[in-house]
Amino acid sequence: QVQLQESGPGLMKPSETLSLTCSVSGASITSAYWNWIRQTPGKRLEWIGYTHHSGNTKYNPSLKSRVTMLVDMSKNHFSLRLDSVTAADTALYYCARWDEGLKAFNIWGQGTMVTVSS
């Protein structure tokens, strides 16, 4: 059974860099495309991007200039880095597995809340 678990700082100040990690259990990190999705306080879902062990990454154009995603095969986890955060980045951040056969996110983590406040 594949499970995902996000970890992150919780509370941040504006202009800081957000770093999140998603630990994958029950599957190899080489088995899929791995995504970050966030949900705003207003419950809107926004796709941030995906990463793959091959180095293939795609980001949402609205965030592309501030986002970096990486896979760490030795730890079987992947990460998100978001530079220069503002209050608008306050959200519940989910990691999710993209199933290429279903063309859908079939496994989600429980989410980690990130609040940006001075």
Next chain:
Amino acid sequence: EIVLTQSPGTLSLSPGERATLSCRASQSVSSSYLVWYQQKPGQAPRLLIFGSSSRATGTPDRFSGSGSGTDFTLTISRLEPEDCAVYYCQQYGSSLPLTFGGGTKVEI
């Protein structure tokens, strides 16, 4: 960017009634890439329907999806109390970004 507009925003119905949720796209979306998720309070979204009409593992058969082009529908044939949730549509097309609709809240 393809914008998905869901309606209504909130649907209040009684157990046993039929719920019809709409997802309208600003551009044509391949049926293969239209997905529905269910999100209950305090939980992550859960895959409900993929390929616009195929039920995911564990999805009861009272849930059905249909549509093509720019108009897609999620139907719950006979509402159960456990169907209280927010339902999101999502598209993945040839051009990024992947986008979600704003959600429809179903109250029972």
